[in-house]
Amino acid sequence: AQTVTQSQPEMSVQEAETVTLSCTYDTSESDYYLFWYKQPPSRQMILVIRQEAYKQQNATENRFSVNFQKAAKSFSLKISDSQLGDAAMYFCAYRSAGTGNQFYFGTGTSLTVIP
Amino acid sequence: EAGVVQSPRYKIIEKKQPVAFWCNPISGHNTLYWYRQNLGQGPELLIRYENEEAVDDSQLPKDRFSAERLKGVDSTLKIQPAELGDSAVYLCASSLAPQVYEQYFGPGTRLTVT
Numbered sequence: 331a332q333t334v335t336q337s338q339p340e341m342s343v344q345e346a347e348t349v350t351l352s353c354t355y356d357t358s359e360s361d362y363y364l365f366w367y368k369q370p371p372s373r374q375m376i377l378v379i380r381q382e383a384y385k386q387q388n389a390t391e392n393r394f395s396v397n398f399q400k401a402a403k404s405f406s407l408k409i410s411d412s413q414l415g416d417a418a419m420y421f422c423a424y425r426s427a428g429t430g431n432q433f434y435f436g437t438g439t440s441l442t443v444i445p
Numbered sequence: 446e447a448g449v450v451q452s453p454r455y456k457i458i459e460k461k462q463p464v465a466f467w468c469n470p471i472s473g474h475n476t477l478y479w480y481r482q483n484l485g486q487g488p489e490l491l492i493r494y495e496n497e498e499a500v501d502d503s504q505l506p507k508d509r510f511s512a513e514r515l516k517g518v519d520s521t522l523k524i525q526p527a528e529l530g531d532s533a534v535y536l537c538a539s540s541l542a543p544q545v546y547e548q549y550f551g552p553g554t555r556l557t558v559t
Contacts (some may be wrong), residue, residue, distance in 0.1 A: 334487075367550075373534060374448075375488075375550040421487050432478075432501060433548065435487030 332357045332424050336436035343412045344444050350397075351407045351439045353422030361427035364398065364405045369419040369438070378420070381405065383427075409441075417443045447471065449551035451537050457557045463525035466554045470518070470539030477514060478548065479522050480536040488536055494520060527558045 333356045343349035355364070366378040381389045381398050388396050393413075397406045409416055422436040450469040458464050470477050475496050480488035491510065493501040496517035505512065509528070514520040524531055534555050538548040 339485075372552060373536075373555075374552045375536070375538075377547060377549075380547070423487070432490045432493065433488075435489070437485065437487050 332359075332426070332434045334422050334424050334434050334436040336422055336439050338439045339437070340440045340442070342442040342444055343409070343416075345412055345414060347412055348408060348410045349412055349441065351409075351420050351422075351441070353405045353407070353436055355403050355405065355422070355424050355434075357403065357424065357426075359426055363425045363427065364396075365423040365425070365433075366394070366396070366405075366407045367421045367423060367435075368416075369421060371418070375421070379407065412443050414443050414445065417441055449537055449539055449549055451535075451551035451554055453554055454552060455555050455557075457559065458527055460529055460558050461526040463523065464527055464556060465524075466522045466535050466537075466556075468520045468522070468537030468551060470520070470537070471549055474539035474541055474549070475517065476540045476542060477520050478536075478538040478540075479512060479520070480538065482534040482536055482553070484533070491522070491535075524556075527556075529558050532556055532558045 335354045362383045364381045367375045368378045369375045379391045379394050393410045395408045419438045421438045424434045452467050477494040479491040482488045492505045492512050494514045497514050512522045534553040536553045537551040540548045
């Protein structure tokens with residue numbers, strides 16, 4: 331099974347500043363998808379951003395962007411202009427390409443935004 | 446559009462008691478997932494349904510856990526009997542089809558076994 335590692339259990343950032351959350355994964359596959367999910371204290375997980383492994387261009391969604399390094403098997407999330415509403419658990423996830431393959435989640439990073 | 450609905454949101458039971466969780470996926474979503482999320486961990490898949498068929502239940506502890514998805518819509522996850530180690534958040538998610546990579550999660554059921 332694939333493994334996803336998030337080495338930062340907790341991170342904090344000042345409001346309006348930028349923070350980067352780290353994620354590495356282990357796979358022998360060449361085609362897959364990577365995701366960042368946000369889980370606020372209410373527990374409903376929300377997709378933040380996704381990256382297809384075959385795409386060289388890093389995905390961007392408003393203030394959220396990723397740094398995808400396929401050879402290094404690294405997939406970090408950058409949050410710019412941090413807002414209080416960004417405070418949450420962030421999970422990195424991996425999914426093989428192909429029909430019905432399951433997701434593998436990391437252990438999460440708890441992000442605190444300091445006013 | 447309504448999201449994934451789960452009930453109850455919280456459940457406290459004594460060990461050896463049965464418990465059931467209910468999930469209603471987003472309308473039209475054929476794929477349904479049940480995950481267990483232990484404290485401080487990421488979700489781990491228990492079972493995946495394509496319509497009414499369980500296509501991946503390799504992580505489901507079948508001696509005490511069971512699930513069903515009658516008519517390929519709502520799903521129920523049951524534990525009987527519950528053990529202390531079953532305390533966790535049980536998440537339901539759905540997606541439009543297995544080849545569609547985006548999942549939508551419900552709010553989860555927090556189970557406490559005493």
